[in-house]
Amino acid sequence: MNWLFNFLLPVYPLRCSLCGEPLLQQPWMKMGICSCCVGDLRKESIRDADICRTCGMPLISERGSCLSCRTRQHYYSSHCSLFMYKGIARNLLKAYKFQSVSSLSFLWAQLLYEAVQHKFSQPPLIVPVPSRGSSIRGRGWDQMELIRRNLSQKYSLDTAKILSRTGGSSQKKLNYAQRMLNLSGNITCTCSPAELPRKILLIDDVYTTGATIDECSRVLKQGGNTKIYALTLALAPY
Ligand SMILES: [Zn+2]
Ligand SMILES: [Zn+2]
Numbered sequence: 001m002n003w004l005f006n007f008l009l010p011v012y013p014l015r016c017s018l019c020g021e022p023l024l025q026q027p028w029m030k031m032g033i034c035s036c037c038v039g040d041l042r043k044e045s046i047r048d049a050d051i052c053r054t055c056g057m058p059l060i061s062e063r064g065s066c067l068s069c070r071t072r073q074h075y076y077s078s079h080c081s082l083f084m085y086k087g088i089a090r091n092l093l094k095a096y097k098f099q100s101v102s103s104l105s106f107l108w109a110q111l112l113y114e115a116v117q118h119k120f121s122q123p124p125l126i127v128p129v130p131s132r133g134s135s136i137r138g139r140g141w142d143q144m145e146l147i148r149r150n151l152s153q154k155y156s157l158d159t160a161k162i163l164s165r166t167g168g169s170s171q172k173k174l175n176y177a178q179r180m181l182n183l184s185g186n187i188t189c190t191c192s193p194a195e196l197p198r199k200i201l202l203i204d205d206v207y208t209t210g211a212t213i214d215e216c217s218r219v220l221k222q223g224g225n226t227k228i229y230a231l232t233l234a235l236a237p238y
Contacts, residue, residue, distance in 0.1 A: 075217035085236035109150030179211030
C-alpha cells in the first residue's frame with residue numbers, strides 16, 4: 001500500500017495543511033484544507049465597503065477613494081484582494097508558495113471563481129500576472145499558472161497566458177517608483193493589441209504597491225482601449 005500512498009500524497013494531502021486534521025472523506029480533501037479552516041478563512045474576507053474602490057486598499061477615515069488614488073492615476077480601472085496578507089490567508093499562501101502545497105491551487109481557484117461571479121455579470125478574459133523566471137525555477141512550478149489552469153478547466157472561465165516576464169530582480173524591498181523602474185520593459189504581451197478583448201481581469205497572488213499590476217495594465221492597454229481589472233488573493237500594503 002505504501003506505493004499507493006506515495007503516489008496519492010502530492011495530489012490529495014491526507015491532513016489539513018493548517019491544523020493537521022485528517023482529511024479523508026472531507027469535501028475539501030482535494031484542496032488540502034479542512035472544512036473548519038475554510039470557514040475560518042472565509043471570515044477573513046475583505047468587505048467591499050471597507051476598501052478604496054480603485055486600488056482596494058483599506059480606507060481609514062476616507063470615503064470611496066483613498067488619498068493616494070486621488071493624486072495617482074492607475075493604468076487599471078479597479079483592483080481588490082480577497083484577504084489581507086495576515087492570519088489564516090497568510091499562513092495558507094506561505095504553505096502554497098514556500099512549502100509547495102500545490103493542492104491549495106484548487107482552493108484559490110474556487111475563491112477567485114466566486115469573486116469573479118460576484119463582481120462580473122460577464123466574466124472578462126482572465127490573464128495571470130507572470131511570475132519571475134527565477135522564482136519559478138526555485139519553486140519548480142508556477143503558482144499562478146496552476147490557478148489559471150484550474151479556473152479554465154474546472155470553472156470553464158476564459159483564461160490566457162499572454163503576458164511574459166524577463167529579468168528584473170526581487171522587488172520585496174522596493175517602493176512603488178523603484179518597482180516600476182525595476183519592471184520597465186520586462187513585461188511583454190505575446191499578442192497584438194487588436195487581438196485583445198474589451199475587458200481583461202488580471203489575477204495575482206499578493207498586491208503590495210500595485211506596481212506590477214500597473215505595469216501589466218500599461219502593457220495591455222498599449223494601442224487598444226482595453227479596460228483592465230485586477231483581483232489578487234491577498235493585500236500586503238507596502
Ligand atoms: Zn484545518
Ligand atoms: Zn486607492
